[in-house]
Amino acid sequence: MSKTVLALAVLLLHLQSNSTYAEDKPAASPASPKIGIVQRRVLIFDFENQTGKIEFDYLSGSISDALADSIKKTGKFRLMLREDARVNAIADGSPAPANAAPAEANSAQSTSSEPTMANTPPKVNVAVNRNDAIKRGRDAGADVVVLGKFSELNGVLLMSAQAYEADTRLLKVAEEILTKSDSEMFNGINILANKIAESMARELPMFDAAEAERRNAEANRNKAEARDWEIQIFAGMPLLHPLYSSDGTITYDKGIPVQKLTGYSLGAAGYFTGLSQKLFFMPKESRVGLQSKITLLSGQSDIVGANSLMLVQSASLSGVFVSNHAILGIPYLQSGRWLAFAEAGPGLVYTRLATTDSTVFSSWQPSAVIGTSGAYHFSYWSLGLSYRAQVTMFSANQVFMQHDLWFYAGVRL
Structure with missing residues (x-):
């Protein structure tokens, strides 16, 4: 049996x-x-x-x-x-x-x-x-x-x-x-x-x-060569909007009408791309670096006094936002030489807004950024597209967000 x-x-x-x-x-x-x-x-x-x-x-x-x-x-x-x-x-x-x-x-x-x-x-x-x-x-x-x-x-x-x-x-x-x-x-x-x-x-x-x-x-x-460093330059278009109540005028209580401003962004970033070789728990191709960006803006807005009295109508505005952020990038998608990263990091933003004859606002504020980027990696250079959502805090109840979409080119060392 x-x-x-x-x-x-x-x-x-x-x-x-x-x-x-x-x-x-x-x-x-x-x-x-x-x-x-x-x-x-x-x-x-x-x-x-x-x-x-x-x-x-x-x-x-x-x-x-x-x-x-x-x-x-x-x-x-x-x-x-x-x-x-x-x-x-x-x-x-x-x-x-x-x-x-x-x-x-x-x-x-x-x-x-x-x-x-x-x-x-x-x-x-x-x-x-x-x-x-x-x-x-x-x-x-x-x-x-x-x-x-x-x-x-x-x-x-x-x-x-x-x-x-x-x-x-x-x-x-x-x-x-x-x-x-x-x-x-x-x-x-x-x-x-x-x-x-x-x-x-x-x-x-x-x-x-x-x-x-x-x-x-x-x-x-069909495989991106491993490099230790990458230096990028980028250019793109920003979109700004406030994260607080704003009627589109410049007032003491309601902050800066950033939605009235348009312009362009330029910047550079440097990344150390050999992070996974130093930290065994990090995914391969992870990177850490510093991103610096300048955003030049212009627009028009009414200036209203504290007593709601109209001071200047359709005043010409010019803005300069300079941001510096530490960035950690984690790869989440790879196909041959194409790599996509999820990125985030803290930083500081210098914000200056002025009319033709006076400065409305000028100060450094804390900031944070989150976004994603994807690029095709050649042996010693790369071409890619990035999106960033950057939050800048004027005060506890006056915060605005800047969205950036830019193209970049990088040199891989």
């Missing part, structure tokens, strides 16, 4: 696996691939626990650890660290030159069969779907992304692993194994790891120097 149950469990697990990955057929390899000397970079994600049992959670990392150890022993791949999904560093140091021999590229690798802290296998402990994982790996600089899952039924454990080529998104290797979910499963894990390593070594050979250079050029063509 127990043999019958075991056979049924094996059959059901196979049917489940085949229905889930029916479209995943390893792509055919060239009949005679070129023998290369440049190792492919591999990023391994933790295996997905589909058993629904928390006691199997530890296998998510254990299986990926075993795969990493077997893949490393082939000497044909370079393993990427968990942090590589953020900072694009390589597990065994700086990238090997294209003309390095395989033995030289692997000279620092350990041959021990037991994982250690020094050669902890690369893994990304994040639950993502296949397309997201491949994109994350490609953005991190991986050539191969390894995913896997395991499920259990009636004491039978089914483990499967797939290796995808990052740039083509093609499934190149798929292996699975059935084992009992007891002490025998560790032997099954090692068998799966060896099968994956052997298949990857066969189906994903090392690159020759020309192919490696071509792939790097293709990857960099």
Whole structure:
């Protein structure tokens, strides 16, 4: 009876696996691939626990650890660290030159069969779907992304692993194994790891120097290069309106009728764009900087005295607003070389409003700004569009908002 149950469990697990990955057929390899000397970079994600049992959670990392150890022993791949999904560093140091021999590229690798802290296998402990994982790996600089899952039924454990080529998104290797979910499963894990390593070594050979250079050029063509600094100049049109009661006249009680003013804004900003390299918890491409802007305005308004007596009708006004803000920018959208940021920061604004013969108002006020910007990033410069909503406080009950929409050009250093 127990043999019958075991056979049924094996059959059901196979049917489940085949229905889930029916479209995943390893792509055919060239009949005679070129023998290369440049190792492919591999990023391994933790295996997905589909058993629904928390006691199997530890296998998510254990299986990926075993795969990493077997893949490393082939000497044909370079393993990427968990942090590589953020900072694009390589597990065994700086990238090997294209003309390095395989033995030289692997000279620092350990041959021990037991994982250690020094050669902890690369893994990304994040639950993502296949397309997201491949994109994350490609953005991190991986050539191969390894995913896997395991499920259990009636004491039978089914483990499967797939290796995808990052740039083509093609499934190149798929292996699975059935084992009992007891002490025998560790032997099954090692068998799966060896099968994956052997298949990857066969189906994903090392690159020759020309192919490696071509792939790097293709990857960099659609990816914004990392820079530490960016300096921007911008110009745009402001729209001002008060955040208090105003009838459009200049009075002591009702403040300045900023809605009567029109003009243009000019400015510059400098950003340190290597923030995520200094603060590990910041998203990649985050930036911090200083923005300075001058807004030149003109318009007309009636001037009314404290006793509501009309002093000047349709007086010509000129305004100069100079603002300085510290800005923190967090990326929220990226597509190739296009990046969009959410930005905010505090600052000060100098406001001067005058008629042809006298100064109506001249003072520094606290301010805050919030907005968004998006730009296409070339290798050493950028072109973009920004929106800013700037709040300036004359007093506790006299506040106005300035909206700016501007185009900018930046130099990336």
